[in-house]
Amino acid sequence: MMDCPTATPLHLLSLQLGFAKNWRGRRRTRNLCIPQERALDLEKKQDDDGSRLRKASSVAKHQTLISKSSRIDREEGLPPLVSALKASAEQNAAAFHFPGHNRGRAAPSSLSNLIGLRPFIHDLPELPELDNLFSPQGPILEAQIQAAKLFGASETWFLVGGTTCGIQAAIMATCFPGQYIILPRNSHISAISGMILSGAVPKYIVPEYDHNWDITGAVTPSQVAKAIKELELEGEKPAAVFITSPTYHGICSNVREVSQLCHSCGIPVIVDEAHGAHLGFHPQMPHSALQQGADLAIQSTHKVLSSLTQSSMLHMSGDIVDRERINRCLQTLQSTSPSYLLLASLDAARAQLGKNPEIIFDKPLELAMEAKILIKKILGVNVLDMSSFSACPAIDPLRLTIGFWPLGLSGYEADDILDRDHHVIAELVGTQSITFAINLGTCRDHILRLVSGLKELSAHYLRIQKSKKSVDDGVCAPFDDICMCSTPRDAFFANKRRVSIKESLGKVSGELICPYPPGVPLLIPGEVITKRALDYLLDVMSNGAVISGASDPKLCSIVICDV
Numbered sequence: 001m002m003d004c005p006t007a008t009p010l011h012l013l014s015l016q017l018g019f020a021k022n023w024r025g026r027r028r029t030r031n032l033c034i035p036q037e038r039a040l041d042l043e044k045k046q047d048d049d050g051s052r053l054r055k056a057s058s059v060a061k062h063q064t065l066i067s068k069s070s071r072i073d074r075e076e077g078l079p080p081l082v083s084a085l086k087a088s089a090e091q092n093a094a095a096f097h098f099p100g101h102n103r104g105r106a107a108p109s110s111l112s113n114l115i116g117l118r119p120f121i122h123d124l125p126e127l128p129e130l131d132n133l134f135s136p137q138g139p140i141l142e143a144q145i146q147a148a149k150l151f152g153a154s155e156t157w158f159l160v161g162g163t164t165c166g167i168q169a170a171i172m173a174t175c176f177p178g179q180y181i182i183l184p185r186n187s188h189i190s191a192i193s194g195m196i197l198s199g200a201v202p203k204y205i206v207p208e209y210d211h212n213w214d215i216t217g218a219v220t221p222s223q224v225a226k227a228i229k230e231l232e233l234e235g236e237k238p239a240a241v242f243i244t245s246p247t248y249h250g251i252c253s254n255v256r257e258v259s260q261l262c263h264s265c266g267i268p269v270i271v272d273e274a275h276g277a278h279l280g281f282h283p284q285m286p287h288s289a290l291q292q293g294a295d296l297a298i299q300s301t302h303k304v305l306s307s308l309t310q311s312s313m314l315h316m317s318g319d320i321v322d323r324e325r326i327n328r329c330l331q332t333l334q335s336t337s338p339s340y341l342l343l344a345s346l347d348a349a350r351a352q353l354g355k356n357p358e359i360i361f362d363k364p365l366e367l368a369m370e371a372k373i374l375i376k377k378i379l380g381v382n383v384l385d386m387s388s389f390s391a392c393p394a395i396d397p398l399r400l401t402i403g404f405w406p407l408g409l410s411g412y413e414a415d416d417i418l419d420r421d422h423h424v425i426a427e428l429v430g431t432q433s434i435t436f437a438i439n440l441g442t443c444r445d446h447i448l449r450l451v452s453g454l455k456e457l458s459a460h461y462l463r464i465q466k467s468k469k470s471v472d473d474g475v476c477a478p479f480d481d482i483c484m485c486s487t488p489r490d491a492f493f494a495n496k497r498r499v500s501i502k503e504s505l506g507k508v509s510g511e512l513i514c515p516y517p518p519g520v521p522l523l524i525p526g527e528v529i530t531k532r533a534l535d536y537l538l539d540v541m542s543n544g545a546v547i548s549g550a551s552d553p554k555l556c557s558i559v560i561c562d563v
C-alpha cells in the first residue's frame with residue numbers, strides 16, 4: 001500500500017469484490033490506478049484482510065453498490081469480466097453510444113438470424129463499468145490478475161489483436177532500433193513485422209529440419225550460445241532472444257536451458273507460445289515457457305484453449321523487461337475500441353481452465369493417445385514423434401501430425417480427400433503431412449471418423465500403388481542459404497519496383513511472402529531471393545497453399561528493393 005498513496009479502502013474493496021457496477025467514477029479517480037504487479041500483492045493481502053474490509057462502512061454508498069454486484073458475481077460464480085459484461089448489458093439503458101447496432105436493435109438480420117441477438121447485446125464499448133484495457137482498474141484488471149495467477153506470470157495482458165500483436169509488442173519493448181535480436185529463421189510473420197516496427201536487426205538461427213516431413217524442429221541452446229558468441233565477436237550484444245516453442249507441429253525447444261544461458265548474460269527471452277497456452281497443466285504435458293524461466297510468453301488462448309478467435313494473452317515473469325514499455329507498445333498496436341466479447345472470452349477461458357486445471361486435459365490426452373495408437377496401425381501413414389528431431393526435448397501430445405509420402409500423396413492431396421469424402425477438417429496442411437489439433441471439445445466420434453477416413457485412404461492408395469513421392473522432389477529446406485542485404489525495416493521502407501519472377505532471382509526482396517498456414521515467411525524484405533526459396537514457393541502454391549503477402553497472388557511477378 002505504501003507506494004500507492006491515493007489508494008483507499010474503497011479501492012481495496014473494489015479490487016477484492018469485483019467491479020460489475022459503479023465504476024462510473026473511475027474517470028474521476030484515474031490516479032487511483034494500482035500497477036498490476038502491486039495489485040497482485042494487494043490481492044494476497046486482501047485475502048487475509050478480506051472479512052474486515054468487507055465489513056467496512058465508511059464508504060456506504062459505493063460499498064452497497066459494489067457489494068450488490070459482487071453478490072451477483074458470487075451467486076452466479078461468474079468470472080469478473082463476464083460478470084461485468086452481463087450486468088452492463090442487463091441495464092435498461094437509453095443507448096447513444098457505439099457500436100451503431102445499438103445493443104442489437106439495429107443488428108443486420110442476415111447475421112442476427114445466424115447467431116442471434118445476444119452477441120450484439122453484449123458487444124459493448126468501453127463503458128465506465130467495463131473498465132479500460134489500457135488503464136485497467138476494474139474487472140479487466142481483476143481478470144488479468146486471475147489469469148496471471150493461473151499461468152504463473154507476474155503480470156498478464158489481455159490482447160485483442162491475437163498473439164501477432166503480442167509478439168510485435170514484445171519485440172518493440174525489448175529492442176531499440178539497430179539492436180540485434182536472435183531468432184529462428186522460420187519465426188512467424190509477426191516476428192518479422194515486429195522487427196520492421198522496432199528496427200531490430202535479426203541474427204537468425206536455422207532450426208533442425210526433417211526432409212521427410214518437410215518440417216522444422218527445435219532451436220537448441222548451443223545454437224543460441226553460438227549466435228550470442230558470434231555477435232560478441234562483432235562487439236554486439238543481442239537485446240533479446242526469441243524462440244517459438246511449441247511450433248505449429250507441437251515441437252518444443254529447451255526453453256529452460258535457453259533461459260538460463262540468456263539470463264547469465266542479462267538477455268531477456270521471449271517465447272512465441274501461440275500454440276502452447278495449455279502447456280504445464282498436466283503431468284503428461286511439456287512445461288510452459290514461464291515454468292522454464294522465459295521472461296515473456298505470448299499465447300493464443302484462442303488456439304488450443306477456448307476463447308474467441310483473435311484473443312490472446314501476453315505473460316511476463318521477472319523484471320528484466322520494462323512493463324511500462326510493454327504497456328506503451330500494446331497501446332500503440334491495439335485498437336482503441338477493443339472488443340469486450342473477445343476480452344470476456346479470455347476471462348471465461350481462464351475460468352474454465354482454472355476450475356480443474358489438473359484434470360481438465362485428461363480426456364483430450366486420452367483421445368490423442370487412442371488416435372495415435374490406432375493410426376500407427378494403418379499402413380502407409382506415419383505419425384510424427386520426437387524421433388524425427390534429435391534436438392527436441394518434448395512434443396505437444398495434443399498435436400497429431402500425419403505423413404502421407406509412403407502412399408505417394410502430398411499433405412494437400414490427402415487433406416482434399418479427407419475433407420471431401422469424410423468431412424474431416426484439419427488445422428494445418430503441408431507438403432508432406434497434415435496436422436490435427438486436439439482440444440477440450442474433441443470427441444471420440446470425431447477421432448474414429450478421422451481414423452476410418454485414414455484407413456480408407458490408405459487402403460485405396462496402397463491398392464492403386466500411386467508412384468511414391470520422392471521426398472527430395474521439389475521439397476527442400478528453404479531457409480539454409482539466407483543472405484540479408486538490409487534490415488527488414490530498411491527494406492520495408494526502401495524504394496521498390498516490380499519484376500517478373502524470373503528476373504527476381506538474386507535481387508533483394510521487397511515483399512514479405514509466406515504460405516499460410518503456417519505463416520512462416522519464405523521471403524523477407526531485405527533478403528536476397530534464392531532459387532531454393534522461389535522453387536519452394538512455386539511448389540507449395542501449385543499444391544494449393546495460400547500465399548499471403550505477395551502483391552501478385554499468382555506469383556508471376558514480385559516486388560524487389562531498388563538497391
Ligand SMILES: Cc1ncc(COP(=O)(O)O)c(C=O)c1O
Pocket residue numbers: 161162163164165188190244247248272274275300310312518519
Ligand atoms: C507460431 C505462431 N506464432 C504466432 C501466431 C500468431 O497468432 P495469432 O493468430 O493469435 O495472432 C501463429 C498463428 O498461427 C503461429 O502459428
